[in-house]
Every structure is written in C-alpha cells, then in structure tokens.
Amino acid sequence: MHHTVARSSATEELEVIAPSKLSIDEVSKSFQSATGNVLALDRVSLQVAEAEFVCLVGASGCGKSTLLNIIAGLEKPDSGRVLADGKPVAGPGRERLVMFQEPALFPWLDVLGNVLFGLKLKANLTNKDRRDVAKYYLELVGLTRFEHANIHELSGGMKQRVALARALAPNPRVLLMDEPFAALDALTREQLYGDIQRIWKSRRKTIVFVTHNVREAACLGDRVLLFSPHPGRIREEFVVDLPRPRDINSVDLASYATRIMRSLKGLTHDSEEIGE
Amino acid sequence: MKRFLFSAAFFVTLLLIWEWAFRARLWSPVLLPAPEQVGNYLKSAAEDGTLWHATIITMRRLLIGYFVGMIGGLPLGLLTARWNLFRDTIGTMALGLQTLPSVCWVPLALLWFGQSEAAMLFVVVMGTLWSVVIATDTGVRNVPPIFRRAALTMGSKGLHMWLKVILPAALPFVVSGMKQGWAFAWRSLMAAEIFVTILTGFGLGQLLHYGRELSAMDQVIGIIVVIVVIGLLADKIFFSPIERFLHRRWGTSQA
Ligand SMILES: Nc1ncnc2c1ncn2[C@@H]1O[C@H](COP(=O)(O)OP(=O)(O)O)[C@@H](O)[C@H]1O
Ligand SMILES: [Mg+2]
Numbered sequence: 001m002h003h004t005v006a007r008s009s010a011t012e013e014l015e016v017i018a019p020s021k022l023s024i025d026e027v028s029k030s031f032q033s034a035t036g037n038v039l040a041l042d043r044v045s046l047q048v049a050e051a052e053f054v055c056l057v058g059a060s061g062c063g064k065s066t067l068l069n070i071i072a073g074l075e076k077p078d079s080g081r082v083l084a085d086g087k088p089v090a091g092p093g094r095e096r097l098v099m100f101q102e103p104a105l106f107p108w109l110d111v112l113g114n115v116l117f118g119l120k121l122k123a124n125l126t127n128k129d130r131r132d133v134a135k136y137y138l139e140l141v142g143l144t145r146f147e148h149a150n151i152h153e154l155s156g157g158m159k160q161r162v163a164l165a166r167a168l169a170p171n172p173r174v175l176l177m178d179e180p181f182a183a184l185d186a187l188t189r190e191q192l193y194g195d196i197q198r199i200w201k202s203r204r205k206t207i208v209f210v211t212h213n214v215r216e217a218a219c220l221g222d223r224v225l226l227f228s229p230h231p232g233r234i235r236e237e238f239v240v241d242l243p244r245p246r247d248i249n250s251v252d253l254a255s256y257a258t259r260i261m262r263s264l265k266g267l268t269h270d271s272e273e274i275g276e
Numbered sequence: 277m278k279r280f281l282f283s284a285a286f287f288v289t290l291l292l293i294w295e296w297a298f299r300a301r302l303w304s305p306v307l308l309p310a311p312e313q314v315g316n317y318l319k320s321a322a323e324d325g326t327l328w329h330a331t332i333i334t335m336r337r338l339l340i341g342y343f344v345g346m347i348g349g350l351p352l353g354l355l356t357a358r359w360n361l362f363r364d365t366i367g368t369m370a371l372g373l374q375t376l377p378s379v380c381w382v383p384l385a386l387l388w389f390g391q392s393e394a395a396m397l398f399v400v401v402m403g404t405l406w407s408v409v410i411a412t413d414t415g416v417r418n419v420p421p422i423f424r425r426a427a428l429t430m431g432s433k434g435l436h437m438w439l440k441v442i443l444p445a446a447l448p449f450v451v452s453g454m455k456q457g458w459a460f461a462w463r464s465l466m467a468a469e470i471f472v473t474i475l476t477g478f479g480l481g482q483l484l485h486y487g488r489e490l491s492a493m494d495q496v497i498g499i500i501v502v503i504v505v506i507g508l509l510a511d512k513i514f515f516s517p518i519e520r521f522l523h524r525r526w527g528t529s530q531a
Binding site (some may be wrong): 072073093096097098100104106108109117118122150152153166170 | 423426427428432436445447526
C-alpha cells in the first residue's frame with residue numbers, strides 16, 4: 001500500500017516559512033478490545049502551522065478522535081511523538097482546548113458557570129474580567145438570555161453552543177474540535193460556520209477540526225485530510241483555495257466537496273476490500 | 277395551599293380516629309391514652325424544661341456524631357474511589373460494616389467506653405460513617421469520564437479537580453449517602469439511649485425508657501411524637517432544600 005499524499009507546493013513552502021504549531025510524528029496507537037487488537041492509528045504524521053485551520057475527514061471508526069485525544073494529551077501514543085510549539089506534549093493543558101462530540105457540560109453549574117470554569121483557572125484575571133469575557137462569548141453564540149439556565153433545560157444545539165463558548169473563553173491558542181456540530185440543526189450550524197471562521201481569523205487560532213461532513217470540511221479548512229480506517233491512516237490531502245469567509249452553500253465549495261467525497265468513497269471502498 | 281389543607285385534614289382525621297378509639301375503649305386507657313393526655317404531658321414536660329433539656333442533649337449527641345462521621349466518611353470515600361489499595365481494605369470493611377445494623381454497636385460501645393458520651397458518639401459515628409464512605413465511593417466511580425477529560429483540557433488537576441469536578445459530579449450520590457447516614461445515626465442513637473442510662477445526660481431515648489418503666493403511656497407516645505417531628509424537621513429543613521437544588525440542576529424527576 002502506498003501513501004498517496006498529494007501535497008501542493010504552496011503548503012510545502014508555507015511549512016518552510018512558518019514553524020509548525022503542532023507537529024505529529026509517526027504516531028501509532030492500538031486498542032485492546034473484545035474482538036482483538038485494533039490499530040486505531042498507524043504511523044500518522046501531520047504538521048499544522050500557526051493559525052491554520054485543518055479538517056480531518058473520514059468514516060467513523062478510523063481513528064480521528066483518537067488522534068485528537070493524543071494531540072490534546074489526553075491519551076498517550078504507543079509510539080511516535082507530538083510536539084506543540086516545538087515542545088513534547090506531556091499531558092492535557094488549556095493551551096490546547098478540546099471541544100468534544102458530546103457537549104460534556106457540567107450539570108452542577110449553570111450556563112454562565114460552565115463558561116467561567118476555564119476562566120477561573122487563569123490566575124491573571126479579575127473576577128470582573130472573567131464575567132465580562134464569559135458574557136462576551138455567550139453573546140457570540142447567542143445565549144445571553146440563558147446565562148442562568150440549567151444545562152438540562154437546553155436543547156442539544158444550545159448545549160453545543162455553550163460548549164463552544166466554554167472552549168473559546170480561556171482563549172486557547174489551539175482548538176481541537178471533534179465533530180462539534182454533528183448534532184446541530186442546519187440553520188444553527190450555518191451561523192456557527194460564520195462565527196468560527198470569524199473567531200479563527202480575528203484571534204489567530206490554530207484549529208484541528210474533525211468531521212465526517214465533507215462539505216463542512218471544505219467550508220472550514222485550509223487543508224482537508226482524508227483518513228482511511230483499519231488501520232487508521234492519513235491517505236490524502238486537499239488544499240482548499242477559496243476566499244473567506246466561505247459560504248457553505250456556494251457553488252465553488254460544492255465542487256471541492258464533490259472531489260473530496262469521490263476520494264473518500266474510493267478510500268472507504270478500497271479499505272473494505274482490504275479488510276475482507 | 278391546597279396541598280397544605282389536604283395534609284392538615286389528613287392529620288386532623290388521624291387525631292379524630294385516635295380520639296374515637298380512646299372513647300370507644302378499644303384498648304384500656306392505660307395502653308391508649310387520649311390525645312389530650314399526651315398533649316398535656318408534652319405541655320408540662322415543656323414547661324418544666326425536661327423536654328427541651330432531653331432534646332438538646334440528644335441533638336447534641338446526634339449532630340456531633342454525624343458531623344464526625346461526615347468529616348471522616350467523605351475523605352475515606354474519596355480515597356477508596358481513587359486507590360485500589362484503599363478500596364480493597366477500607367472499602368471492603370465499609371461494605372461489611374454497613375450491613376451491620378448500627379444497633380449492634382451499642383453493646384460493644386458500652387463495654388469499651390462505659391456509660392459515657394464517648395459510647396454515644398461511637399454509636400452515632402459508626403451509624404453515619406460507613407454509609408457516607410460507600411455513597412462517596414459509588415458517587416465518584418459513577419462520574420462520567422468525559423467530565424474529567426473536559427476539565428483536564430481546561431487546566432484543572434489535583435485538588436482543583438477533586439473539589440470542583442469530581443465531588444460536585446458525585447453530589448447526588450453523596451447526598452443520598454448523607455441522608456442514609458442520618459437515618460442510621462438517629463436510629464442507633466435512640467437504641468443506645470433506650471438501652472442504657474448515660475450518666476452524663478438524659479436524652480429523649482431515656483425519657484422514652486422511663487415512660488415505659490412508669491407505665492406512663494402519655495409520656496411514651498408524647499416522646500415518640502417528638503422524635504418523629506424531629507426526624508421530619510431534619511428532612512424538611514436540611515435535606516429537602518439540598519435535594520430540590522439537585523433535582524433542579526440535574527433535571528432529575530421531581531414532582
Ligand atoms: N478506548 C478504546 N478502547 C478500545 N477501542 C477503542 C477505544 N477508543 C477507540 N477505539 C477504537 O479505535 C478505533 C478508532 O476510534 P475513534 O478514534 O473513536 O474513531 P473516529 O473518531 O474516527 O470515529 C475504532 O475502531 C474504535 O473502536
Ligand atoms: Mg470520533
């Protein structure tokens with residue numbers, strides 16, 4: 001099997017100029033399960049530049065979440081290494097905040113309390129600063145009216161928006177997002193595509209974004225990486241050269257999405273044959 | 277308001293049935309005094325101070341023992357949840373001792389500590405401690421791992437993690453353990469006070485005991501009413517607000 005990585009010369013040049021914010025080097029990880037050993041990641045390498053928006057796309061079960069957890073420092077790779085700002089990742093930390101597939105909000109706190117949680121761990125802020133920041137992000141996700149609501153009173157979409165506000169509030173340099181919008185309705189999602197692009201641009205964040213929605217990936221990513229399952233590998237790379245902010249419904253974007261989709265289908269199909 | 281009226285009507289009806297049973301001479305008046313006699317006993321016992329005195333003594337024993345049980349039980353529960361070494365030792369012991377009806381501690385306490393406050397304290401602590409240990413342990417083990425992971429990425433660790441994430445997440449379990457511990461402590465204390473006269477103070481249990489010795493049924497029933505009311509108040513004043521808060525925050529069922 002060959003790694004058919006189609007890199008454009010543009011990104012290669014970019015890498016030479018800008019040092020990598022995140023550097024994932026030959027990372028492998030396997031899990032012991034009832035059905036045997038699963039190789040979730042097989043020598044995956046990936047460079048992410050400062051202020052880059054990278055999307056990881058692949059069928060479910062191909063190791064995207066595992067890779068994100070390893071970058072976050074929540075899990076250790078069996079082999080290989082992860083560098084953030086040139087330093088090995090030893091464990092989780094708030095400079096790499098994760099937004100999980102589930103909102104993972106704390107039910108013992110109200111909405112504002114949840115957004116304040118990460119801010120309270122930053123020592124250099126006054127309580128007033130913290131409240132102002134939390135309220136700013138709640139406004140950004142359109143939930144100002146719900147700051148004193150209990151978590152169980154929110155809809156799935158609202159919960160995920162609170163989770164977004166909670167992840168943004170401590171102002172992490174790197175955001176790791178694991179299918180954060182999968183459970184949202186189309187309208188909310190479109191609004192958030194706009195918001196996330198704006199925040200990413202204005203705050204110069206580095207974002208690694210996992211999704212199985214090809215259109216979403218093409219809309220958000222500077223680069224879209226395709227994963228193939230069993231064993232989990234990065235198989236192809238697309239550079240999305242569209243002006244921002246991008247509209248998910250634009251025709252140009254649709255043609256990118258079609259190309260990515262075609263590759264993805266090929267990959268999944270291949271791997272199924274290999275898997276047999 | 278409507279619920280209050282129903283509630284009041286129910287208890288008035290109970291009193292009326294009691295009064296009727298007394299007048300119909302279903303039992304000898306020695307065994308079943310009139311509600312009025314019981315009321316008179318409570319009134320005179322309140323007026324001469326015995327009732328307050330006994331209540332204060334009992335509550336002091338209960339609260340101190342309960343407090344010690346909580347203070348000891350919470351950290352022990354955290355330890356057993358965190359390290360298997362503690363789980364296999366203290367955790368197993370807690371599991372075993374919790375099944376022991378706390379009344380069983382009374383004879384042991386008397387032999388060890390004699391007729392003293394220490395014996396009372398020991399019985400109440402034993403009633404509280406193990407329930408709290410087990411509830412805390414269960415609560416911590418049931419905290420969804422995603423909460424820890426989310427908190428970790430936001431920079432929480434160590435003591436902050438335990439105090440701000442794990443303990444609050446375990447709160448519903450901890451509170452039900454506290455409630456159970458309270459019930460056990462209350463029961464075992466009453467048993468202890470009825471069994472033995474503690475020279476250092478006359479509690480409600482002793483009033484109950486002497487009511488029986490003197491065949492003073494009005495006293496026996498009167499003290500029982502007081503004990504029931506204290507239990508009810510503890511629930512309404514202390515546990516109900518906490519439980520209401522939990523139900524509201526967690527969105528668990530609440531009528
Ligand atoms: N904690 C775990 N224990 C056992 N197997 C796991 C665990 N986490 C992930 N896996 C397995 O690793 C593979 C990749 O999982 P994951 O990274 O969650 O995929 P994705 O996010 O792309 O859907 C899957 O086959 C999954 O079953
Ligand atoms: Mg996943």
